Amino acid sequence: MYAIVDIETTGGKYNEEGVTEIAIYKFDGHKVVDQFTSLVNPERPIQPFVVNLTGINNEMLRNAPKFYEVAKRIVEITTDCTIVAHNAKFDYRIMRLEFRRLGYEFQRQSICTVELSKKLIPNMPSYSLGKLVKNLGIPLTDRHRASGDALATVKLFKLLLQKDSQKEIITHSVRSNPKIHLDTKLIRIIDELPSSTGVYYMHNEEGDVIYIGKSKNIKKRINQHFTSDNHKSKKIQKEVYTVTYENTGNELLALLKENEEIKKNKPKYNRALKKDIFSYALYQSKDKKGYLQFKIGKASPDKENITTFTNSAQAKSTMERIVEEFELCQKHTGLHKTSGSCFNYSIKECYGACVGEESVEDYNQRARQVIDKYSYENKNMLxxxxxxxxDEKSVILIEDGKFCGMGYFNLNYQMNNIDMIKNIITPMKNNRDSQHIIQSYLRKNKPFKIIEF
Incomplete structure (x- = not known):
């Protein structure tokens, strides 16, 4: 659990500042579950440059509560939480300073989103909150006011959690949490999980990820893990300490994230991905007359393919749909091996490419539509x-036919240039498995929109 904090102060000499406004959003990694915002009477004057910056003046704070009056609420909302702030050294120092004035030692773990951003989103022109969120397409209202800045930090931190493919933030959080008695462990874990689509991570007591999976219903899938009596499930049940998760919004992003993070984190209970997740592919060639030929064959890393399939049955059923949709010849697609006409020609569902009645140009025009639809080689697309x-959409970026990564953007913020999209996406490796996942998903599902550029 995280307490995302922003504090405005009077300014002045180091360790003589006073709080003028505080905002705290309790964040479970997915949504805000509690919040506290308040003006605070600092019992000292505000520096003029701070008044100009924040708009908060001494008159506004005359009847505001003093820090000791809000201290109990601050302690309650931050208990068992890690403090998160943009430039956490400042906000955490000010909180500890105010509590020390009351004779109370305030101590929490802390995370700085400036440092995290420099690590996970390198080469940004600026890491000030205002400029950073603007370049990332994150809305920011009431700049230099505690609530506006804290809400923007919530959205920034959510993006950083998504980009943290090594799961270092979550691992740190799990290690910091109080230990829970094992008897109630599995029931508690299931109760806290959502029935949504995403990727889940099983951690041991040290916080290490021991298993990664994806599901359209995370709660249901974890329940299956915990009620199964197979050998691997029993070992996981004994070792698991907690389960964290990431909602992805749709299955395609869950599949891609699972594939990437299993390869990167190598959890002990995931099978080593020595084999590709597909075994068959669709290839193209031309016969002596120039007709485009399609053929299903075993997938090979040495041969360029149009698209890939999990098994031969999936490949054949897809090829049958292609023949019907694009009115292709069974002979030129490998579905009917014959030296003469194909079966569809006999029932007048083939234009006669198999016997030379349809011109090469007319037939190949439709055949090229298949290649264009099922392959994104050399394409630039979102x-x-x-x-x-x-209020959010997901985006997958493909450049020059290569998968670059995935991310999310707010519908109220226009994604008007490719550089901004590159900032918000989590970079991911382009490999045969990720290409297969995307092609296979797009064959079976219609996304909201595909934009070529």
Whole structure:
């Protein structure tokens, strides 16, 4: 659990400042579950440059509560939480300073989103909160007011959690949490999980990720893990300490994230991905007359393919749909091996490419539509689909036919240039498995929008 904090102060000499406004949003890694915002009477004058910056003046604070009057609420909302702030050294120092004035030692773990951003989003022109969130497409209202800055930090931290593919933030959080009795462990874990689509991470007591999976219903899938009596499930049940998760909004992003993070984190209970997740592929060639030929064969890393399939049955059923949709010849697609006409020609569902009646140009025009639809080789495109919330969309970036990564953007903020999209996406590796996942998903599902550029 995280307490995302922003504090405005009077300014002045080091360790002589006073709090003028505080905002705290309790964040479980997915949503805000509690919040506290208040003006605070600092019992000292505000520096003129601070008044100009924040708009908070001495008159506004005359009847505001003093810090000792809000201290109990601050302690309550931050208990068992890690403090998160943009430039956490400042906000955490000010909180501790105010509590020391009351004779109370305030101590929490802390995370700085400036340091995290420099690590996870390198080469940004500026890491000030205002400029950073603008370049990331994160809305920011009431700049230099505690609530506005804290809410922007919540959204920034959510993006950083998504980009943390090594799961270092979550691992740190798990290690910091109080230990819970094992008897109630599995029931508690299931109760806290959502029935949404995403990726889940099983951690041991040290916080290490021991298993990664994806599901359209995370709660249901974890329940299956914990009620199964197979050998691996029993070992996981004994070792698991907690389960964290990331909502992805749709299955495609869950599949891509699972594939990437299993390879990167190598959890002990995930099978080593020595084999590709597909075994068959669709290839193209031309016969002596120049007709485009399609053929299903075993997937090979040495041969360029149009698209890939999990098994031969999936490949054949897809090829049958292609023949029907694009009115292709069964002979030129490998579905009917014959030296003469194909079966569809006999029932007048083939234009006669198999016997030379249809011109090469007419037939190949439709055949090239298949290649264009099922292969994104050399294409630049964005795949836009459902996000995690109603005001959000997900985006997958493909450049020069290579998968670059995935991310999310707010519908109220226009994604008007490719550089901004590159800032918000989590970079991911382009490999045969990720290409297969994208192609296979797009064959079966229609995303919200595909934009070519």
């Amino acid at each position: 795949v836009i689909d459902r996000g995690r919330d109603v």
